[in-house]
Amino acid sequence: MYNNSFPSVYTIDLLNKYRKNFIHGISTRIGGISDSYYKSLNLGLHVADVPDKVIENRHIFCSQLNLSLQNTVCCEQIHGTHVHIVTKADRGKGTLSLNDTIADTDGLVTDVPNTPLMLFFADCAPLLIYDPVHKAVGLSHAGWRGTVGDIAASTLHTMHRAYKTNPQDCIAGIGPCIGQCCYEIGDEVADKFAALFNDSTHFTLDHILVKQNDRYHLSLYEANKALLTIHGLLSYNIAAESPCTSCNSSLFYSYRADKGKTGRHAAVICLNNI
Numbered sequence: 001m002y003n004n005s006f007p008s009v010y011t012i013d014l015l016n017k018y019r020k021n022f023i024h025g026i027s028t029r030i031g032g033i034s035d036s037y038y039k040s041l042n043l044g045l046h047v048a049d050v051p052d053k054v055i056e057n058r059h060i061f062c063s064q065l066n067l068s069l070q071n072t073v074c075c076e077q078i079h080g081t082h083v084h085i086v087t088k089a090d091r092g093k094g095t096l097s098l099n100d101t102i103a104d105t106d107g108l109v110t111d112v113p114n115t116p117l118m119l120f121f122a123d124c125a126p127l128l129i130y131d132p133v134h135k136a137v138g139l140s141h142a143g144w145r146g147t148v149g150d151i152a153a154s155t156l157h158t159m160h161r162a163y164k165t166n167p168q169d170c171i172a173g174i175g176p177c178i179g180q181c182c183y184e185i186g187d188e189v190a191d192k193f194a195a196l197f198n199d200s201t202h203f204t205l206d207h208i209l210v211k212q213n214d215r216y217h218l219s220l221y222e223a224n225k226a227l228l229t230i231h232g233l234l235s236y237n238i239a240a241e242s243p244c245t246s247c248n249s250s251l252f253y254s255y256r257a258d259k260g261k262t263g264r265h266a267a268v269i270c271l272n273n274i
Contacts, residue, residue, distance in 0.1 A: 008032070008041050009064050012173035014239035015128060022137055022272055023116075024128055025065050026175045027265040028251045032057040034263060042253070042263025044120045045098050046076075049263060055096055058266075062116070067270055069095050072116040075105035079124075079145040083107035083138070083158040091115055107140035107155045111163050113273035118266050122253040123183075123245050125220040126175035126267035127152060127228075129159070136163040137269045142177075142224050144185065148192045152227040167232030172239070175267050176252050179244030180210060180219035183256075190216040193223065 008031035015024050032041030033056055038049040041057050062069045073086050074094030084090075084105045094101030095118075102108075107127075108117040117139040119126060124143035131137070138155045140146070159165035190209055197205055207222045225240040249257035253265050 008061060010176060012128070012175065012239050012242070014171065014237075015130070015173045018130060018132065018171060020272065021132065021135070021274065022130055022269060023065055023067060024173070024267070024269045025061075026126060026267045027061045029253055029263065029265060030251065032060060037258065037261040038263035041265070043266040044122075044264030046120075047263055051097075058095065061266065062268075065268065065270075067116045067268065068114065071114055072118050072268070073102070073108060073110075074118050074120075075102035075108060077106050077119060077141045078104050079141075079143050080104065080106050081146060081149040081151040081154045083109060083140065083151070083154045085158060085162045086110035086112065086115060086117060088112055088115065106146055107138065107151055107158070109136060109138040109155065109159050109162060111136040111271070113271040116268050116270035118268045120264035120266050121175075121177070121245075122255040122258075122262050122264050123178040125177035125224055127155065127224060128173045128175065128267060128269050129155060130171045130269075131159060131163060131165040131169055132171065133169045134163040134165055135271060136165060137271055139267060139269050142220060144189055144218060144220070147220055147223050147227070148189075148196055150196070150227055152224055153231050156231050167228075168234060170233050171237050172228055172233055174221050174224050174238070174240040174242060176242040176245050176248075176265075177220045178246045178254065178256060179221070180217045182244055182246035183218045183220070184215050185218045187216070189218070193218065197226065
């Protein structure tokens, strides 16, 4: 769902039901000051955009959600499965510079209010998780490598270890990412997903992998929804209906549609102090 007042913010309807407890949002590429390939609300410092413009864009996005960039936490995403437990001491890391970002990390979790977690995307899937019992949130970066490595499990296990989170209590949203319509993959990647779900008695590959004209197409939505369910979330507590970033590259950054020359939109989640 798009915010009518702020076209640079997309939210997930299921998660909006809990807005009293936490804030979330996914940026679009509209409403910023970047130029060229990064036009206009590029939030990624790790691309070749002008850093001062990226920082201003981050201020713009955070202000639209009434969040503090000063308290926000970012990390160096490497398409892995490491998840970092965020404390107050981490506030501000990676927001103004890559020099102090949390290294080699693709997931963040916290139970500290007013501490926004922010990750960056251009076709990969954002996984947003809320534990209403123990008042904790998680945010992960799931491209095909993170998905096949099961970053969903890594995030839930880290939340359980840190906060005693029970996945059956959790609410999750899978944000905008490249859709199966546009995500053609090679046989080697398809084999990895077949192996991942080979032992599942609850899921088949029918919706995760579809073969069209002798080429496989992958659904990151279906794969991550299946993994979240396998790890204990109730299916009706998972929202996986979001627009394809490649089909909608005028609204979202898409590495594939833009042939690698593009910016990054962000997903953010933050506990309220209630």
